[in-house]
């Protein structure tokens with residue numbers, strides 16, 4: 105299996121190269137040349153496997169330059185070493201009206217990003233062994249909260265890697281900050297930046313492209329890499345859980361093999377829903393892919409009009425991981441909708457960079473409408489949905505997941521399509537306790553964040569996950585804060 109760039113389809117690399125490089129030379133994203141198709145026999149075989157078995161088989165179709173032994177050991181280290189519930193790391197919970205919640209947040213940091221970030225470090229070290237043997241990787245991350253913690257937890261004590269995370273000092277919640285500053289591991293460090301998320305992100309980009317820093321790193325046998333969601337090594341693990349969830353629905357007797365399901369995903373950078381699209385292209389019977397946005401509804405507008413227009417203010421919402429105006433992974437879908445025309449994709453991406461807007465060709469727009477349905481919901485609707493779902497069905501949804509539940513409801517009302525739907529549940533509600541508590545009680549609490557977690561435990565009649573509860577008494581290891589122009593110095597010290 106070769107990987108080609110969305111902006112230059114004549115460039116072709118192995119999966120290990122795609123994972124080590126992250127992004128192609130001309131800033132395109134790597135995509136598989138063709139998607140593997142699963143036959144009826146493949147599905148029957150996968151049905152009998154457990155999650156780890158399924159992951160191994162599916163990954164082996166994409167990572168053809170890895171040996172079976174390499175893939176098995178990566179998958180076992182990620183999902184079989186006690187960081188996820190044993191058996192099935194992604195349980196499904198049935199709600200009313202054909203809705204099935206696919207809970208992707210049972211990993212070490214309580215968010216769905218663990219599904220990919222527990223596996224990526226393993227895939228990256230194996231890829232390094234093939235492409236740059238003997239070199240050590242330095243991962244730099246700028247985070248607005250969740251990604252930093254999930255990356256730290258994924259890379260902690262992985263041999264051949266070091267990770268440094270920068271977070272905006274006043275831009276993350278207290279719990280998010282403590283999750284990072286108390287991180288264990290001999291190869292990790294965390295640094296606050298005086299500024300906002302954009303300052304931290306700009307600083308990281310400058311460091312990545314600084315020729316002098318890169319040369320000094322090379323002298324020491326080190327090399328930069330990135331853990332962000334455009335890396336193929338972060339996308340491919342996500343395809344696995346959609347295929348696995350379909351098979352679990354069959355196993356539960358909920359659907360028969362071959363029945364169609366819809367999939368609804370709360371979307372930000374378009375990584376998670378793209379994985380669902382790839383699963384569909386591989387043969388999973390999926391009807392509609394429902395893309396749910398919060399008030400930053402660039403994608404909902406795009407799916408209706410075929411015009412992507414980022415020229416608007418970013419709104420800060422209670423679902424911060426979806427507060428995004430440029431959904432990077434959409435580029436991969438465009439490549440597919442334009443049938444691999446990398447010139448067309450390059451032109452659209454340069455329009456986006458230049459004027460902030462692009463229009464897709466009519467034929468691509470038609471295909472987009474056949475595959476995807478887009479909707480959005482307001483902050484008030486998110487709050488209502490959390491309350492209604494808890495009071496009516498005793499199910500506590502986090503703010504991101506509530507966006508998807510709401511938009512799925514809109515879809516059913518507008519189209520009358522009541523096909524069974526899998527809804528991606530992307531975070532543990534306790535991760536966003538203050539918003540959830542406000543939704544349930546109707547008013548904002550004056551208590552500390554830990555006080556609010558305790559209050560939510562009482563209402564929900566369950567304990568917060570230990571990873572979050574234990575933070576209160578865990579010593580902070582990383583208390584450093586730097587100005588934005590001092591970030592490179594912080595890296596040299598690290």
Ligand SMILES: *Cc1c(COP(=O)(O)O)cnc(C)c1O
Pocket residue numbers: 215216217250333370371372373374375376377425426504530531
């Ligand atoms: C990252 C994230 C999302 C958005 O996922 P994308 O792959 O960026 O579309 C949704 N919910 C939560 C909780 C997240 O952390």
